[in-house]
Amino acid sequence: MRAAAPAKCEMPKFRIVVDVGHTPDSYGALSARNDPEFGFNFRLASLIAAKLKSEGFAATRLLVTDGKARASLFKRVSAANDGRTDLFLSVHHDSVPDKLLESWEFDGANSYFSDRFSGHSLFVSHQNPHFATSLLLARMIGRQLKEQGLHYARQYTLPVMGRYRHQLLDKDVGVYRYDGLVVLSRTRSAAVLLEAGSIINRDEEMEMNSSERQDAVAGAVAAAMREFCERR
Numbered sequence: 001m002r003a004a005a006p007a008k009c010e011m012p013k014f015r016i017v018v019d020v021g022h023t024p025d026s027y028g029a030l031s032a033r034n035d036p037e038f039g040f041n042f043r044l045a046s047l048i049a050a051k052l053k054s055e056g057f058a059a060t061r062l063l064v065t066d067g068k069a070r071a072s073l074f075k076r077v078s079a080a081n082d083g084r085t086d087l088f089l090s091v092h093h094d095s096v097p098d099k100l101l102e103s104w105e106f107d108g109a110n111s112y113f114s115d116r117f118s119g120h121s122l123f124v125s126h127q128n129p130h131f132a133t134s135l136l137l138a139r140m141i142g143r144q145l146k147e148q149g150l151h152y153a154r155q156y157t158l159p160v161m162g163r164y165r166h167q168l169l170d171k172d173v174g175v176y177r178y179d180g181l182v183v184l185s186r187t188r189s190a191a192v193l194l195e196a197g198s199i200i201n202r203d204e205e206m207e208m209n210s211s212e213r214q215d216a217v218a219g220a221v222a223a224a225m226r227e228f229c230e231r232r
């Protein structure tokens with residue numbers, strides 16, 4: 001077990017685990033057009049991992065987990081902790097609490113959407129042993145996403161979010177505190193969860209399917225990681 005992040009960051013040795021949120025069995029949210037979140041996560045996380053590798057982070061690994069929801073969380077944490085990871089980055093796509101869903105018909109099927117909120121968000125846990133590094137990394141990613149012209153999801157501080165309400169740690173770039181989340185609190189490495197955008201929002205779902213948006217997110221993550229390494 002590693003006690004602290006390395007004093008110096010050597011890009012080829014810096015181990016980033018890019019975690020595909022959810023599993024094929026337990027696929028997360030359903031988009032406004034009834035596509036499972038897992039597929040969105042898999043495509044974007046794969047692109048992020050490829051981009052990081054091509055930019056010199058040769059030790060980057062894509063983590064795909066199977067099985068049911070709760071068990072898969074601990075599987076991914078142990079996979080991350082086995083490999084002396086420096087950063088665990090979990091990739092997800094956002095939805096809304098059920099009470100906000102509205103119905104529409106898509107492709108002949110009764111379907112659900114909410115166009116009320118959009119944007120990405122970043123989460124870190126105070127229970128993570130590398131909270132300060134996690135927060136620093138999340139802010140760097142948020143800054144790069146902002147420079148790509150993207151906006152963050154502001155709703156997490158609102159009462160309407162109920163149990164999904166979170167403290168906003170960085171109001172400029174959209175980093176929230178999510179202490180109890182297993183993949184953030186049980187990982188021994190620095191850990192950040194990225195909700196890349198809302199797939200329950202009908203317009204943003206289409207954006208998340210576009211290579212422009214996917215490239216912007218992957219580019220932002222890679223730029224942030226380079227900046228992090230250069231500062232060490």
Ligand SMILES: [Zn+2]
Pocket residue numbers: 021022028029037092093
């Ligand atoms: Zn998710």
